[in-house]
Amino acid sequence: MISILRLGHRIHRDIRVTTHLALTARAFLADNFYYTGQSDSSFENSIEKINQKWGSLFRVRYIPDYKNFLKEIKALKIHLTMYGELLPNKIEEIRNCKNDILIMVGGQKVPPYIYQIADLNISVTTQPISEISSVAIFLNEFFKGKPLTHEFKNSKNKVIPQQKSKKVIKR
Amino acid sequence: MISILRLGHRIHRDIRVTTHLALTARAFLADNFYYTGQSDSSFENSIEKINQKWGSLFRVRYIPDYKNFLKEIKALKIHLTMYGELLPNKIEEIRNCKNDILIMVGGQKVPPYIYQIADLNISVTTQPISEISSVAIFLNEFFKGKPLTHEFKNSKNKVIPQQKSKKVIKR
Numbered sequence: 001m002i003s004i005l006r007l008g009h010r011i012h013r014d015i016r017v018t019t020h021l022a023l024t025a026r027a028f029l030a031d032n033f034y035y036t037g038q039s040d041s042s043f044e045n046s047i048e049k050i051n052q053k054w055g056s057l058f059r060v061r062y063i064p065d066y067k068n069f070l071k072e073i074k075a076l077k078i079h080l081t082m083y084g085e086l087l088p089n090k091i092e093e094i095r096n097c098k099n100d101i102l103i104m105v106g107g108q109k110v111p112p113y114i115y116q117i118a119d120l121n122i123s124v125t126t127q128p129i130s131e132i133s134s135v136a137i138f139l140n141e142f143f144k145g146k147p148l149t150h151e152f153k154n155s156k157n158k159v160i161p162q163q164k165s166k167k168v169i170k171r
Numbered sequence: 172m173i174s175i176l177r178l179g180h181r182i183h184r185d186i187r188v189t190t191h192l193a194l195t196a197r198a199f200l201a202d203n204f205y206y207t208g209q210s211d212s213s214f215e216n217s218i219e220k221i222n223q224k225w226g227s228l229f230r231v232r233y234i235p236d237y238k239n240f241l242k243e244i245k246a247l248k249i250h251l252t253m254y255g256e257l258l259p260n261k262i263e264e265i266r267n268c269k270n271d272i273l274i275m276v277g278g279q280k281v282p283p284y285i286y287q288i289a290d291l292n293i294s295v296t297t298q299p300i301s302e303i304s305s306v307a308i309f310l311n312e313f314f315k316g317k318p319l320t321h322e323f324k325n326s327k328n329k330v331i332p333q334q335k336s337k338k339v340i341k342r
Contacts, residue, residue, distance in 0.1 A: 016188050020301030027298035054298055083330055083337040088319050115335050125318055126330035127198035127225055130191030133307030136300070137319070140308055147296055148259050148308070159254055159297035164286050166254040 001031050001100040002142070003075070004135060007066065007114065008107035009037035020132050021105070022047050026058040028139035028147040030103075033058065036066040037107065055152025070117055075100040077119045080134040081110065084121030091141050094120070103138060105131035172202050172271040173313070174246070175306060178237065178285065179278035180208035191303050192276070193218050197229040199310035199318040201274075204229065207237040208278065226323025241288055246273040248290045251305040252281065255292030262312050265291070274309060276302035 004025045009018050018040075022033045026047070033047070039062045047060050063069045070077065076099045094101070104114055115121055124134040140147055151158065160167040175196045180189050189211075193204045197218070204218070210233045218231050234240045241248065247270045265272070275285055286292055295305040311318055322329065331338040 013187070016184070017191065020188065020303060023298075024300050024304040027296045027300045028304075050299055081337075083333055083339075085332045085334060086320055088316065112336075115337075118335075121333065121335060123330070123332055125198045125321070126332060127194075127323075128221055129195050129198045129307070130303050132191060132301050132303040133195040133199075136304030136307050137311055140311075145259065149257055150296070152298075159294070161256045161294055161297060162254055162292065163256060164289070164292060165283075166252075166286075168254075 002029070002139070003032035003034060003100070003102050004030050005063070005066070005102055005104045006033065006035040006107065006131070007037065007104065007110060009035045009040060010107070011038045011040050014107055015040070015043055017132065018043055019046055021135060022060060023050065024132050024136045025139070026050070026056055028136055029143055029150060030139060031058065033060045034063045034069070035060070036063045053155070053157050055155025057154070067113070073102060075102040077102050077104060077117060079104045079114050079118035079121045080124055080131065080138060081106070081115070081121050082123050082126050082128060084123040087122050087124050087138065087141060090120060090122055095142060103135065105135060173200070173310070174203035174205060174271070174273050175201050176234070176237070176273055176275045177204065177206040177278065177302070178208065178275065178281060180206045180211060181278070182209045182211050185278055186211070186214060188303065189214055190217055192306060193231060194221065195303050195307045196310070197221070197227055199307055200314055200321060201310060202229065204231045205234045205240070206231070207234045224326070224328050226326025228325070238284070244273060246271040248273050248275060248288060250275045250285050250289035250292045251295055251302065251309060252277070252286070252292050253294050253297050253299060255294040258293050258295050258309065258312060261291060261293055266313060274306065276306060
């Protein structure tokens with residue numbers, strides 16, 4: 001089981017970034033998406049609609065108290081930050097872990113608490129990028145490229161890759 | 172030379188997504204970032220500040236007329252879309268191309284013109300994700316993971332990866 005924890009969502013400012021982040025997590029085969037900050041039913045509904053149309057059992061859940069959540073959850077806690085250890089040096093160790101995995105990513109300034117409670121602070125490049133690219137790269141490396149060709153079995157719609165157009169079949 | 176063309180930027184709605192996209196392109200070793208839609212000096216300045224602090228010669232340029240631009244630019248034009256051909260099937264062919272590369276990504280609805288003028292329409296997963304993750308994955312695959320450990324030589328600041336904290340040296 002692999003889950004994302006997105007810290008500090010703000011409804012107006014972050015709606016698009018958080019949506020892109022959740023869509024990325026879903027397509028790259030995360031199971032759950034937890035978020036803190038402001039509860040946002042419009043965001044949750046938009047992801048649920050994607051699930052219904054394109055498949056997956058990906059679940060979104062709002063977490064009111066993240067410190068409590070982090071104390072209770074049993075998982076290898078990985079915080080993605082440009083200041084952490086290099087991903088290529090740690091990915092094999094992470095893949096070999098038998099526990100569930102929780103990937104934590106910031107929105108606004110991440111509190112020092114997160115760096116401390118993390119079992120691993122991991123950098124996807126040591127440059128300022130985006131939590132969206134960090135999660136995409138982390139999951140794609142973790143799953144060794146499998147998400148790039150994955151098909152969700154329970155989807156209503158399926159893309160048939162085309163050279164110059166769009167082709168979607170219903171099933 | 173590898174460049175990004177971001178279509179249809181809207182100042183208020185897209186500022187954060189376009190910024191995340193440009194930061195991702197920069198960190199994953201693109202040379203240029205072109206964008207169409209609304210000209211946005213605040214966005215351009217924010218990327219220039221990152222360059223000054225963290226290095227790279229990454230350049231941002233506004234394109235008022237993208238059809239003209241696309242007619243004139245000499246490059247292999249690749250459009251990233253969930254409806255295109257699977258990335259793993261085409262990446263070797265793209266790597267072997269001797270020309271410059273232009274990666275086109277949509278904001279809002281992408282006009283059919285882009286699918287047609289593209290030399291390749293490529294899908295980074297056949298799922299709805301984010302142009303930010305598409306560009307990150309495309310470039311990381313193209314450069315075979317090199318961006319994950321790349322250091323920009325001309326940076327003022329350099330991250331020293333840490334287990335539990337932040338360490339940045341000036342140079």
